[in-house]
Amino acid sequence: MPADRSTVVRSVETALATTLNFALGRRLHGATVAEFPHARTVLATAHLDLEILRAAAASADPGAEHLVVATANRALRELSVVLGARFYLREGDHADFGEALLAVTEGLPPPSRTRRELAERLPADPPTRRLPDHAARWRRRRADGPVTPALTDTYTHLLAAEHHPADSPWHHAVLTTIARRCDGDGSPLPPEDVDDIFTHLTRGGTT
Amino acid sequence: MPYPATEPDSEKFPSEAVDALTRQGLQGLYIPASLGGRLTDHTELLTALRTIAARDLTLAIAHGKTFLGAVGVWLSGSPEQTARLAALITEGAPVALALTEPEHGADLLATDTTAVRTERGFVLRGRKWPVNNATRGRLLCLLAKGEGDALNLHLIDKEDLPDSGWRHLPKVPTHGIRGADISGIEFDGVTVPAGTLIGTPGSGLATVVKGLQLTRTMCAALSLGAADHALRLALANDDTTPWNDEVLATALADRLINEAVALVAARSIHALPGEMAVMSAVVKYLVPTRTDRLLEDLADLAGPDGDYREVVRDHRVVGLFDGSTVVNLASLTAQFPLLLNGYRSEHVDHDGLRAALDLSAPPPAFAPEHLSPLAIGGSSVLNALPAHTRSVTGPAAGQVESLKERVDTITARLGGPAAPNGRAPAERLHLAARLTEAVAAAACVGLWLANAYRLDTPLWTDAAWLRLALWRLENTSPLDPRLRDICLAESRATSGRTPSLMPC
Known part of the structure; x- marks a missing residue:
C-alpha cells in the first residue's frame, strides 16, 4: 500500500489532535464543542480506534491490513462530523485534518478491497478464543451461507482483541468496543468510559 | 442532458x-x-x-x-x-x-x-x-x-x-x-x-427553519445522483464474481432505500407539510450518510479511477449542507415525545399519507402555511406501519412483521426528557439514527403497498425491491440470490441504467 501502516497511525493521531483542539476552543450554544456529549464520545472512541490501529499495525496476521484500513476510515469519518465544515477545507488552522483524511482514503486501498482480499484467504479456524460468545455467533453466520462482508469485519475485530495489550488502561473499553462491533451494534461508549478517556486526553495524555 | x-x-x-x-x-x-x-x-x-x-x-x-x-x-x-x-x-x-x-x-x-x-x-x-x-x-x-x-x-x-x-x-x-x-x-x-x-x-429564524425542511429534502438529489454515478462506474466492471455481485446488489439495495425515503419525503412536502420537521431530518441524515458508505463499498469495483475518487470527495460535503448529520439527529431527539405519542396512538393523516405514497397521481398543491417547526402528530409514514404490517401478504410478509417488531423496540425507547441544544446524550443521537432507519423502512413498506397492485416490472413483482430493501435494513441474514439476480439482471440488461423507483 502506498501509505504504510505507521503513516496511517500518524494520520489518525493528527486528525484526533486537530479535532480535539477544535472542540476545546470552539463555542456553540453557549458551551465548547468538547462539552457536548456526542463530540466527547466521538473523540474518546477515536482514541480507542487508535489503540486498535496500533495493535493491528504491529501484526502480521492476514486480517491486519483490512483492520488498519477499516479502522482508520471509520475514525476519520466520525471525527469529521465533529470538525464540521472545517474538515473539508484545504487551508486554515484545520487543514492538517484534510491531509490526514486524504492520506488514508486515497493513500490506502479502499476497505471494500481489503475486505474482499481477506475473505478470499480467510483461515478456516479464526482466532476466537477471547470472545467465545461472539465466536459462536461467527460460526453460526458462517454456517448460514457464503462469507459476507460483515463476517470478515467480525474476524478482523476478533484479531484486534488478540493483539491489544492487556496492560493498556483502556483494554476493557477496547474489548467492549470490539464486542459491540462484532455484534453489529453501533451503540456509543458508556459515558463513564467516555469521561475517563476524555480526561486522559485533555490532561495531555498521548493520543 | x-x-x-x-x-x-x-x-x-x-x-x-x-x-x-x-x-x-x-x-x-x-x-x-x-x-x-x-x-x-x-x-x-x-x-x-x-x-x-x-x-x-x-x-x-x-x-x-x-x-x-x-x-x-x-x-x-x-x-x-x-x-x-x-x-x-x-x-x-x-x-x-x-x-x-x-x-x-x-x-x-x-x-x-x-x-x-x-x-x-x-x-x-x-x-x-x-x-x-x-x-x-x-x-x-x-x-x-x-x-x-x-x-x-x-x-x-x-x-x-x-x-x-x-x-x-x-x-x-x-x-x-x-x-x-x-x-x-x-x-x-x-x-x-x-x-x-x-x-x-x-420572523427570520422561523422562516429559515421552515425553508430548511424543503432544502434538506432536496439535498437527497445530490446523494442519489452521486450513487447513480458510482453504480454506473461499478457496473462497467465486468468481473462478475459472486463477491462482486453481492457488493453490487447491496449498493443497489442502499440506493433503493434512499430513493424510497427521498421520494416519500419530497411528496410529503405537498401531502404532509406539517410533518416535514421529521421527514426532512430523516432524509437529510439518512441519505447522505448511507451514500457515503455506498461509495466506500463500491470503491473496489469502481476505483481507483480518478472520476470515482472525485465523486467520493465531492459527495463528502453533502452531509454538511443545510444542517449537519448531528444537527438533524438532534432535531429528531427534540421530537421524540411527539414521535412516541404518534406511534403509540397510530395517529395517521390518512388523506395526506395516501397522497404521499400513491405514485399514480401527482401530489396535491404545496401549502407552505402548514409547515411547522415541530411535527405535532409525529410521522404518519411511521405511525401507519402497524396497520400496513397487517395488510402485507405474500413473500415480504415475514420480513415486514419482523421489521415492525424492531420498530416497536426502537420507538419504545423514545420516552424521556428532551435535552437542550447540542446536549443530547450520545445514546439518544444513536437512537435517532436508528429511528431514521425505522422511518425509511416504513416508507418502503408504505410505498410498496400503495403501488404494487398496478406495477408488474421485475422490481415490483413478488415484492422484489421491498424484500431487498428490508434485507439491507435488517442486515442480519445472507442475501437471497434470487433477489440479487433480479436487480443485477435488470441493471446489466440496460447498460448500467440501474433499477429505480423514480423516473430519471
Whole structure:
C-alpha cells in the first residue's frame, strides 16, 4: 500500500489532535464543542480506534491490513462530523485534518478491497478464543451461507482483541468496543468510559 | 442532458455548464408556478437535480443553490419581493443563502451580523462565511440581527449596493467540489433599502427553519445522483464474481432505500407539510450518510479511477449542507415525545399519507402555511406501519412483521426528557439514527403497498425491491440470490441504467 501502516497511525493521531483542539476552543450554544456529549464520545472512541490501529499495525496476521484500513476510515469519518465544515477545507488552522483524511482514503486501498482480499484467504479456524460468545455467533453466520462482508469485519475485530495489550488502561473499553462491533451494534461508549478517556486526553495524555 | 463537460477536479467554476442549464430553463423549477415558474411538484426538482448530480455534483450544487437562496422569500416575502425575485431568477440571476458565520457555524442564534434600522433603511455589519455562491450570487438571502436581537431575513441585491462598505471574501479551497464558489461576504456599514426585510420583524429564524425542511429534502438529489454515478462506474466492471455481485446488489439495495425515503419525503412536502420537521431530518441524515458508505463499498469495483475518487470527495460535503448529520439527529431527539405519542396512538393523516405514497397521481398543491417547526402528530409514514404490517401478504410478509417488531423496540425507547441544544446524550443521537432507519423502512413498506397492485416490472413483482430493501435494513441474514439476480439482471440488461423507483 502506498501509505504504510505507521503513516496511517500518524494520520489518525493528527486528525484526533486537530479535532480535539477544535472542540476545546470552539463555542456553540453557549458551551465548547468538547462539552457536548456526542463530540466527547466521538473523540474518546477515536482514541480507542487508535489503540486498535496500533495493535493491528504491529501484526502480521492476514486480517491486519483490512483492520488498519477499516479502522482508520471509520475514525476519520466520525471525527469529521465533529470538525464540521472545517474538515473539508484545504487551508486554515484545520487543514492538517484534510491531509490526514486524504492520506488514508486515497493513500490506502479502499476497505471494500481489503475486505474482499481477506475473505478470499480467510483461515478456516479464526482466532476466537477471547470472545467465545461472539465466536459462536461467527460460526453460526458462517454456517448460514457464503462469507459476507460483515463476517470478515467480525474476524478482523476478533484479531484486534488478540493483539491489544492487556496492560493498556483502556483494554476493557477496547474489548467492549470490539464486542459491540462484532455484534453489529453501533451503540456509543458508556459515558463513564467516555469521561475517563476524555480526561486522559485533555490532561495531555498521548493520543 | 447536453451541456459543456467540466474538467475533473477543476478549481474553475463551471460557468459554461451553469449558463447552458440556465439557457435550458432549469431555474424555472426553483420558482413556484404561482409566480410564473414551473415548480408544482418537488419530486420534479428532486429528479432534475439528481440527473445533473449523476454527471457532475459540482454543477448540480452550483446551480441548485439558487433554490436554497430563494426559498425563504417564497415562504415569507411580500408579493412585490416574490414577483421581483421570480423575474430575476428567470433571467438567470443566482441567489445565495448567507446564514453561516466564521465563529458560529450551526448556532444561528449566535448570529453576529447586524441589520440596524435607520431612516434610510438598514445598515449592515458583519461577515458571512463560508457561503455557497457568495461571490457569484447576484442576490443574497441574509440572516442578521435587528432590533432587540431579533433575527431577520433580508433579500440583498448586490446591484443595489454602493461600491464601498462591503466586499467579497476569497474563495475557500476545498477537498471536493473544487470548482464551486465557496466564499464569503463582509459588510462594513453599508446601507440597504427598508424593502429588503423579508416577512415581519423577528420572523427570520422561523422562516429559515421552515425553508430548511424543503432544502434538506432536496439535498437527497445530490446523494442519489452521486450513487447513480458510482453504480454506473461499478457496473462497467465486468468481473462478475459472486463477491462482486453481492457488493453490487447491496449498493443497489442502499440506493433503493434512499430513493424510497427521498421520494416519500419530497411528496410529503405537498401531502404532509406539517410533518416535514421529521421527514426532512430523516432524509437529510439518512441519505447522505448511507451514500457515503455506498461509495466506500463500491470503491473496489469502481476505483481507483480518478472520476470515482472525485465523486467520493465531492459527495463528502453533502452531509454538511443545510444542517449537519448531528444537527438533524438532534432535531429528531427534540421530537421524540411527539414521535412516541404518534406511534403509540397510530395517529395517521390518512388523506395526506395516501397522497404521499400513491405514485399514480401527482401530489396535491404545496401549502407552505402548514409547515411547522415541530411535527405535532409525529410521522404518519411511521405511525401507519402497524396497520400496513397487517395488510402485507405474500413473500415480504415475514420480513415486514419482523421489521415492525424492531420498530416497536426502537420507538419504545423514545420516552424521556428532551435535552437542550447540542446536549443530547450520545445514546439518544444513536437512537435517532436508528429511528431514521425505522422511518425509511416504513416508507418502503408504505410505498410498496400503495403501488404494487398496478406495477408488474421485475422490481415490483413478488415484492422484489421491498424484500431487498428490508434485507439491507435488517442486515442480519445472507442475501437471497434470487433477489440479487433480479436487480443485477435488470441493471446489466440496460447498460448500467440501474433499477429505480423514480423516473430519471
